[in-house]
């Protein structure tokens with residue numbers, strides 16, 4: 104397999120002006136003809152034109168209507184190279200055959216539930232026809248689709264429908280034209296038996312846009328929330344960024360077989376049905392929130408991704424980091440900003456930090472890849488979003504908006520780079536961004552230490568920062584980074600101290616804003632070691648550091664437990680309030696893990712219980728915030744902080760604390776459940792979902808007690824639930840405890856929902872993630888359950904992905920979990936390399952564990968690598984993990 108490098112980027116020798124595609128659809132065999140207007144970048148160039156193509160049968164090639172002879176081109180399994188070409192512009196016509204029914208990779212043109220659909224990003228268009236499959240080739244497309252009228256009554260592609268009609272032999276056709284230039288990764292086609300929910304949105308300049316969400320007929324009633332989300336997103340982008348939709352039609356199609364969440368094809372978004380379909384009975388609050396976020400995300404790509412796209416795939420974060428940032432902001436505005444921030448940071452810590460500390464660590468803009476699909480990562484997406492957020496933190500809302508406006512003004516219709524975005528932000532604000540660009544090129548999570556000291560005589564308070572970026576593969580030595588640290592100060596009663604000025608680098612900077620008191624300021628930390636001194640501080644303050652999580656770093660402070668308890672009780676920055684509780688919990692968990700490993704008895708610090716009790720009984724707090732604040736850090740997060748990760752110890756400690764808390768806070772938890780039930784109909788809005796979140800976490804705690812009263816309570820909640828959020832939460836609470844009750848309720852749930860594949864996936868995931876000892880056997884049995892199918896990615900993510908998410912069972916010391924995953928990866932790789940590659944990633948941090956586990960995991964990786972015909976996708980992850 105060949106590695107591709109950013110530094111080798113070259114402009115294409117040829118550009119494409121227009122592309123006319125013609126599909127004659129058949130499940131076994133589809134014929135694709137393409138007619139491309141080609142022109143050389145440099146007039147008179149004699150370079151060959153190299154087209155990408157995979158799994159295609161070439162029928163003919165014509166240049167300026169003349170069929171090429173075999174000596175005029177070269178064909179191998181990946182390329183079609185055209186040699187003797189005219190010196191100026193020319194027309195290229197290619198006729199190919201492709202086989203949708205056989206295409207289990209779900210990339211290119213494939214079938215899902217009898218319908219046709221496409222997925223082209225990153226490099227799937229080459230499975231449809233021979234093309235320069237790279238994002239800097241932007242062309243105008245037409246697409247004519249011809250198919251059987253009864254089997255495929257609906258024919259969709261990008262842009263506007265300009266003609267349709269019947270053909271002989273019960274066939275029909277549709278002709279679509281997309282007026283916007285686009286890279287081929289945004290091409291889409293859908294054909295099949297679908298019905299739509301229709302609505303309209305009038306843009307602020309008065310354009311009337313038809314909105315259609317397509318699904319099989321029986322699912323149309325479940326698209327109301329998706330439609331609501333789409334309209335909310337369209338309005339939000341106008342209000343916040345002044346960005347309007349640019350065509351008269353916007354289509355979304357939901358398909359059950361899809362490798363990832365969704366795809367932003369121009370005016371024809373294709374979605375994993377899990378992220379479209381929802382009803383109160385079948386979808387949980389988490390599903391509703393995910394739908395809102397992803398519908399927003401794909402819609403926002405219309406500007407950040409489609410109108411302005413990436414020059415090459417290394418720039419992926421240009422569109423993804425920015426669009427994740429935009430969807431995070433959208434969800435914040437639609438719900439609770441602090442809670443959304445807490446969820447996003449938890450996600451970063453639980454998934455991105457481990458990646459950044461392991462063998463697959465890569466910068467937000469990677470330097471190289473073997474298979475681009477492997478780089479749709481939490482680093483490119485979530486850390487990329489943090490990088491965008493830092494611009495906003497540094498520039499303020501208006502400054503950020505000015506930067507966005509300039510970005511679109513300069514680059515609409517272009518394929519650009521991360522530097523172009525940086526330059527727009529800088530130039531619109533005349534900003535000094537120092538070495539900010541290092542965020543794009545240096546991998547690894549910076550570790551920032553802060554030491555504070557108060558000088559009573561001088562009334563000054565000093566913060567000394569030091570930073571270190573850990574080595575990552577290929578990057579042993581790092582430069583110090585530009586870290587914006589938002590800071591506030593609290594006095595000993597928890598009140599905010601107004602900030603007057605900060606002394607730094609020999610200059611005194613006033614913080615106050617036109618005489619208005621200021622409580623938060625952003626320090627620009629750029630050196631390896633650096634001091635900031637606050638003046639006019641009348642007593643020793645407690646610093647609230649990195650407010651709102653202003654940079655994606657690991658922060659180590661010298662705050663004492665009592666400082667942290669004070670922040671937990673009083674910080675006006677809600678994120679930091681939550682964070683103080685998490686820091687305390689992490690410290691507590693790590694010290695109990697040490698006790699557990701030394702066979703010492705486990706004892707829970709009463710102050711911690713007290714801290715959580717105050718949060719739980721504070722009725723002035725937002726309920727969703729309380730739910731987050733009483734949730735312990737995940738097992739992965741704790742393992743990530745250990746020298747040698749010990750899944751058994753971490754699991755035992757987390758289970759112990761949960762149970763102990765449930766015991767000590769039983770009365771409060773019971774009344775939380777009582778007071779937060781609802782008799783009304785399900786509504787997905789902040790007050791209602793917050794109430795359910797709090798009630799359900801209380802229920803989960805209570806269930807861990809395994810006493811008969813609590814079990815009865817949970818069973819009752821299960822039986823009386825009128826929506827999936829409550830029903831599933833009760834089921835999950837019961838499922839913690841092995842035994843007959845658990846088995847009966849799981850069986851009951853399945854028999855209720857067996858007709859709904861999305862609910863059945865939840866049922867698979869719940870069992871797969873279970874901590875019950877020896878769970879690998881149950882999971883193995885579920886592989887042959889009639890509802891399971893290795894060809895459907897959602898099912899694989901639920902069952903196999905769910906299993907790998909349970910540290911105790913996946914990392915079982917006898918190697919049974921590793922062996923299981925090894926076998927599955929080898930089977931999956933033959934069906935769908937992208938899905939196999941996601942699964943094999945569970946091995947990538949095997950060096951974090953003890954030697955026995957390391958050897959067992961390594962043996963599986965070696966076995967996988969020795970497989971004949973292994974995909975590049977799995978090869979890249981497995982070989983880099985072993986390196």
Ligand code: B3K
Pocket residue numbers: 224225363365366367400401404423476479
């Ligand atoms: N852009 C797509 C992801 C495509 C993944 C290709 N392997 C979805 C998104 O981020 O919006």
Ligand code: ZN
Pocket residue numbers: 400404422423426427
């Ligand atoms: Zn995206």
